[in-house]
Amino acid sequence: xxxxxxxxxxxxxxxxxxxxxxxxxxxxxxxxxxxxxxxxxxxxxxxxxxxxxxxxxxxxxxxxxxxxxxxxxxxxxxxxxxxxxxxxxxxxxxxxxxxxxxxxxxxxxxxxxxxxxxxx
Amino acid sequence: xxxxxxxxxxxxxxxxxxxxxxxxxxxxxxxxxxxxxxxxxxxxxxxxxxxxxxxxxxxxxxxxxxxxxxxxxxxxxxxxxxxxxxxxxxxxxxxxxxxxxxxxxxxxxxxxxxxxxxxxxxxxxxxxxxxxxxxxxxxxxxxxxxxxxxxxxxxxxxxxxxxxxxxxxxxxxxxxxxxxxxxxxxxxxxxxxxxxxxxxxxxxxxxxxxxxx
Numbered sequence: 001x002x003x004x005x006x007x008x009x010x011x012x013x014x015x016x017x018x019x020x021x022x023x024x025x026x027x028x029x030x031x032x033x034x035x036x037x038x039x040x041x042x043x044x045x046x047x048x049x050x051x052x053x054x055x056x057x058x059x060x061x062x063x064x065x066x067x068x069x070x071x072x073x074x075x076x077x078x079x080x081x082x083x084x085x086x087x088x089x090x091x092x093x094x095x096x097x098x099x100x101x102x103x104x105x106x107x108x109x110x111x112x113x114x115x116x117x118x119x120x
Numbered sequence: 121x122x123x124x125x126x127x128x129x130x131x132x133x134x135x136x137x138x139x140x141x142x143x144x145x146x147x148x149x150x151x152x153x154x155x156x157x158x159x160x161x162x163x164x165x166x167x168x169x170x171x172x173x174x175x176x177x178x179x180x181x182x183x184x185x186x187x188x189x190x191x192x193x194x195x196x197x198x199x200x201x202x203x204x205x206x207x208x209x210x211x212x213x214x215x216x217x218x219x220x221x222x223x224x225x226x227x228x229x230x231x232x233x234x235x236x237x238x239x240x241x242x243x244x245x246x247x248x249x250x251x252x253x254x255x256x257x258x259x260x261x262x263x264x265x266x267x268x269x270x271x272x273x274x275x276x277x278x279x280x281x282x283x284x285x286x287x288x289x290x291x292x293x294x295x296x297x298x299x300x301x302x303x304x305x306x307x308x309x310x311x312x313x314x315x316x317x318x319x320x321x322x323x324x325x326x327x328x329x330x331x332x333x
Contacts, residue, residue, distance in 0.1 A: 010214065014206035021199045028332060029192055042333060049328040053321055060206050060317040067142040070151060077155045082162040089166045093173035100176045 017059040024048050150311050154318050157284075161322050164277055165329060171269035180265040182331055186241070191331050194237045195323065201230030202320040205292075205313045212309035217299060220309060224296040227316065231289045238282050245274070252276075277326050281319070288312075288319045 028048050031041055058064040063071045141148050172179055182188065208223035249259025252275050254268030295312040298304040 010210045011207050014203045014210070017206075018199060018203035022196065025192065025195055025199070028328065029188065032332075045328055045332055049324060052324045056202065056317055056321045056324065060202050060320070061314055070141040070143060070148075073141070074151055074155055078158045078162065081159055082166070085162055085166045086169060090169050090173055093170045096170075096174035097176055100174070 013059055017055050021052055021055060024052055144307065146307060146311055147314075150314050154314065157318065158322070161280070161325070164280060165325060168273040168277055168330065171273050175267055175269045177265055177267060180267075180270055184264045185245075185261070185266060185270075186331065188331065190237065190241070191327065194234055194241075195327050197230050197234045197237070198320050198323050201227045201234070202317050204230065205316045209306075209310050209313040212299070212304075212306040215306075217302065221296060221299050224292060224299060224309070228289060228292050228296060231285055231292065231316075235282060235285055235289070238278060238285075242275075242278070250274070273330065277330055281322055281326055284319050284322065288316050291315060 028045055031044055036044070057071075057074070063074065139148075141151070143151075204223045204226040208220045208227060211217075211219035211223060245261075249256040249261050250266065250271045252272060254271055255261040255266045259266075291312050295304055295309055299309065
C-alpha cells in the first residue's frame with residue numbers, strides 16, 4: 001500500500017513523528033515538576049507512553065499502512081497477553097509483601113502461639 | 121450499497137488466501153518474531169511490577185539513583201536513530217542507495233552511542249555498589265533505598281534491552297555492508313528497520329515504567 005501521496009516528501013512522516021515524539025518525551029519529563037497528584041501523573045505518563053508506542057508502531061513500523069488484520073494481530077496479541085500476564089502474576093506480590101512484613105516482626109509469631117484460646 | 125460490498129470489504133481487510141496479511145512471507149515472519157519478542161519484554165515488565173509491588177520498603181526515588189537528563193539523552197539518541205532508520209528504508213525503496221547507506225550509518229552511530237551511554241550507566245551503578253543480587257554492604261545506594269528487587273529489575277530490563285540493541289547493531293552493520301555492495305534489496309533494509317524500531321518501542325516502555333513512574 002502506498003504510504004505517501006504522489007509528489008509528497010516521502011521522508012516527512014519520519015521527521016514529523018520524530019518531532020512529536022520529542023515533544024511528548026519533554027512533556028513527560030516536565031510532568032514531575034508540576035507536582036500534580038500521583039494518580040494524575042501516572043495516568044498522564046501511561047497515556048503518553050501509549051501515544052508514543054502507537055506513533056512508533058504506526059508511522060515508523062508502517063502498521064498504519066498495512067492490512068488491518070496484521071495490525072490487529074500484533075496489537076491484540078501483545079496487549080491481551082500482557083494484560084493476562086499482569087493480572088495473574090502481580091496479585092501474588094501483595095501476599096509476598098504481606099508475609100515479608102510479618103517476618104520482619106518476629107515477636108508476632110510467638111505471641112500468637114501463646115495467646116489464650118478464645119472463650120466458647 | 122452494492123451487493124457483496126460488505127463481503128468485499130471483509131475480504132480486503134480480513135481475508136486469508138496465499139497472503140493472509142497482504143504482506144510478503146519475510147514481513148509476516150518478522151512481525152510474528154516481533155510479537156513473540158515483545159512478549160518476552162512483557163514478561164520482564166510484569167516481573168518488574170511484581171518485584172516493585174512486593175518490595176516492603178518504598179521504591180527508590182529514581183532521580184536520586186540515576187541522572188534522569190542522561191537517560192533522556194539516551195532516549196533522544198534512540199528516537200533520532202529510529203527516524204534515520206525510517207529514512208534509510210524509504211531511500212532503499214526509492215532506489216537511492218547512497219542515501220540509504222548514509223542513513224544506515226547514522227543509525228549505527230546512534231545505536232553505538234546509546235550502547236555507550238548504557239555501558240557508562242551500568243559502570244557507574246556497579247561502581248557505586250549495585251549488583252544483580254542487590255547493593256553490596258556499606259554501599260551508598262542502601263541509604264537511597266536501593267534493594268535487591270530494584271537492582272534485579274534494573275539489570276534484567278536494561279540488560280535484555282541492551283542485548284537487543286547490540287544484536288540490532290550487528291544486523292544494521294551487515295545490512296550497511298551489503299547495501300554498499302548493492303546486495304541488499306529494499307525489503308532487507310525494511311526488515312532490519314522493523315527490528316530497530318521495535319528496539320526503540322521497547323525503550324519507550326522501559327523509560328516510562330522504570331525511570332519515570
